[in-house]
Amino acid sequence: MSGYEVWGWGPAEEEPTAAGLDALAPFVQQTTGVAVQAPRPVAPLAALPPSRRLASLPSSLRDLASAADVDRARHGIGRSYRDLVRAQRGELVDVPDLVLRPRTEQDVVDVLDWAQAQGAPVIPFGGGTSVVGGVEPIGLVDAVSLDLGRLAGLVEVDPTSRAVRLLGGTTGPAAEEALRPHGLTLRFYPQSFERSTVGGWVATRAAGHFSTGQTHIDDLVESVRAVTPTGVWESRRLPGSGAGPSPDRMLLGSEGTLGVITETWLRAQPRPTHRWAATVAAPTFEAGAAAVRLLIQSGLSPATCRLVDPGESALTGTLTTGEAALVLGFESFGPSLDAESAYALELCQDAGLRVVESGPRGASGEAWRSTFVRAPYLREQLLLLGVLVETFETAVTWDRLDGLVAQVRAAVTDALLQVCGGGRVTCRLTHVYPDGAAPYFTVFAPARRGSEVAQWDEVKQAAAEALLAGGGTITHHHAVGRDHRPWYDRQRPDPFARALAAAKRELDPAGVLNPGVLLPSM
Numbered sequence: 001m002s003g004y005e006v007w008g009w010g011p012a013e014e015e016p017t018a019a020g021l022d023a024l025a026p027f028v029q030q031t032t033g034v035a036v037q038a039p040r041p042v043a044p045l046a047a048l049p050p051s052r053r054l055a056s057l058p059s060s061l062r063d064l065a066s067a068a069d070v071d072r073a074r075h076g077i078g079r080s081y082r083d084l085v086r087a088q089r090g091e092l093v094d095v096p097d098l099v100l101r102p103r104t105e106q107d108v109v110d111v112l113d114w115a116q117a118q119g120a121p122v123i124p125f126g127g128g129t130s131v132v133g134g135v136e137p138i139g140l141v142d143a144v145s146l147d148l149g150r151l152a153g154l155v156e157v158d159p160t161s162r163a164v165r166l167l168g169g170t171t172g173p174a175a176e177e178a179l180r181p182h183g184l185t186l187r188f189y190p191q192s193f194e195r196s197t198v199g200g201w202v203a204t205r206a207a208g209h210f211s212t213g214q215t216h217i218d219d220l221v222e223s224v225r226a227v228t229p230t231g232v233w234e235s236r237r238l239p240g241s242g243a244g245p246s247p248d249r250m251l252l253g254s255e256g257t258l259g260v261i262t263e264t265w266l267r268a269q270p271r272p273t274h275r276w277a278a279t280v281a282a283p284t285f286e287a288g289a290a291a292v293r294l295l296i297q298s299g300l301s302p303a304t305c306r307l308v309d310p311g312e313s314a315l316t317g318t319l320t321t322g323e324a325a326l327v328l329g330f331e332s333f334g335p336s337l338d339a340e341s342a343y344a345l346e347l348c349q350d351a352g353l354r355v356v357e358s359g360p361r362g363a364s365g366e367a368w369r370s371t372f373v374r375a376p377y378l379r380e381q382l383l384l385l386g387v388l389v390e391t392f393e394t395a396v397t398w399d400r401l402d403g404l405v406a407q408v409r410a411a412v413t414d415a416l417l418q419v420c421g422g423g424r425v426t427c428r429l430t431h432v433y434p435d436g437a438a439p440y441f442t443v444f445a446p447a448r449r450g451s452e453v454a455q456w457d458e459v460k461q462a463a464a465e466a467l468l469a470g471g472g473t474i475t476h477h478h479a480v481g482r483d484h485r486p487w488y489d490r491q492r493p494d495p496f497a498r499a500l501a502a503a504k505r506e507l508d509p510a511g512v513l514n515p516g517v518l519l520p521s522m
């Protein structure tokens with residue numbers, strides 16, 4: 001076994017081949033500027049110690065259990081650079097003792113009852129696409145991975161309110177496929193869409209790839225149902241409510257620490273009938289950002305408003321002129337887009353930007369979208385070619401945006417020089433708001449084989465410090481997990497931290513749910 005089923009993003013036929021890597025290498029070297037290395041031989045998965053909890057599992061839960069090495073290894077990693085490097089090296093130390101796959105909500109209740117009695121840590125697992133150490137049982141003894149994959153599907157459609165009830169383990173493609181016959185879509189496309197799940201999105205407060213409007217899962221959630229160790233938590237379906245702090249909000253971003261999200265009602269939409277896209281060139285990233293601010297503050301709400309710096313623009317083939325690229329898009333299932341698109345282009349031109357192309361779905365926009373969806377596949381190939389590649393993201397108010405981006409670029413470039421002998425960092429704005437934006441950074445550097453994890457840890461440290469110093473958040477949509485804890489702990493108000501810990505004690509008195517994520521282990 002090559003291990004692809006553990007660390008690979010796609011099905012077996014997507015596994016990188018030696019010929020494919022050879023063909024890709026010159027392109028990578030040319031676009032990233034990083035000298036590639038001979039493809040890394042992937043180490044086979046080392047045999048794992050036998051499961052210790054399997055024997056003590058009550059017979060009622062046996063059918064849900066798997067102690068197979070591949071299964072445990074697959075559930076022992078998320079999808080961060082660190083996870084993939086370790087898996088490709090065959091160095092999986094912290095893996096769950098068991099994988100349990102509930103088929104019903106009662107199974108979830110039974111698993112949590114058993115886990116509390118045993119003191120067994122339980123890690124809810126959706127698609128396992130966490131990039132922040134959300135699903136790895138780091139430092140936990142004999143943890144159990146609770147895979148929600150069987151608790152999946154569309155349960156109910158309310159066409160009058162245009163809302164849909166989905167089970168927590170439903171993946172993005174499965175949700176869209178089930179909604180298509182109803183003429184509906186969630187219109188929610190995180191880059192991990194192919195693998196991530198509805199429950200995972202809610203648990204991490206995920207964001208889709210649209211830049212404005214209803215782009216956070218928070219905006220789509222109408223109600224949530226979760227099993228906590230001390231009872232079922234279900235909020236009332238409401239379009240809005242002023243009745244105290246929101247029970248939904250408390251589960252949004254709870255990252256598997258308060259309960260297992262078994263289902264949720266989400267707001268759906270008809271499929272768009274009009275689409276318009278444009279690519280606009282900006283002389284610099286800063287000039288582009290100024291134009292984006294004007295655009296958003298003018299009241300326009302483009303579905304896509306992605307500003308990409310010159311480096312990333314060339315890398316993704318969006319624009320190869322050395323300018324920053326602004327990819328704009330409007331969508332509608334109602335009125336035509338003529339007025340808003342014309343106004344958007346006028347604003348861009350007034351701000352000194354150059355319109356490269358515009359019209360129904362511009363070609364550059366298409367190029368960007370396909371690169372976006374294929375990125376996880378490219379990433380695993382880059383790793384095999386010895387390229388350190390990772391992303392991090394934040395959000396900050398407009399008044400501090402330029403300063404933060406400059407500070408982060410400087411700190412990360414310096415760290416890359418110290419740690420890797422060079423490398424580059426690119427930036428794009430993924431989401432924009434009237435009062436600020438979410439810059440998303442990608443790092444490319446030559447990896448030192450055997451030291452990749454330590455290298456990235458140092459660079460990440462520098463990046464995270466610069467984010468906080470620049471007034472940003474440690475994460476805009478990647479969540480906290482175990483990896484962001486040190487900075488999250490500094491970012492959140494202390495009384496809030498105490499309130500969250502108290503809620504955790506109340507809902508999960510034995511402290512079995514995802515210990516070490518968001519909060520210190522109890």
Ligand SMILES: Cc1cc2nc3c(=O)[nH]c(=O)nc-3n(C[C@H](O)[C@H](O)[C@H](O)COP(=O)(O)OP(=O)(O)OC[C@H]3O[C@@H](n4cnc5c(N)ncnc54)[C@H](O)[C@@H]3O)c2cc1C
Pocket residue numbers: 078079080123124125126127128129130131134135148168169189190191192195196197198199200201202203204205206207208209255256257259260261262375376477478479481514517
């Ligand atoms: C290539 C790539 C691209 C990505 N792009 C985006 C993006 O565009 N936008 C974005 O927001 N994120 C993105 N992510 C991060 C990740 O996909 C999201 O955090 C996603 O929401 C995780 O969903 P999941 O189902 O894979 O959850 P998992 O990774 O399985 O779990 C994530 C966390 O949620 C908890 N959890 C999962 N399911 C449940 C449940 N049912 N009940 C309770 N807790 C649960 C887990 O315990 C864990 O703490 C990306 C990741 C990768 C690897």
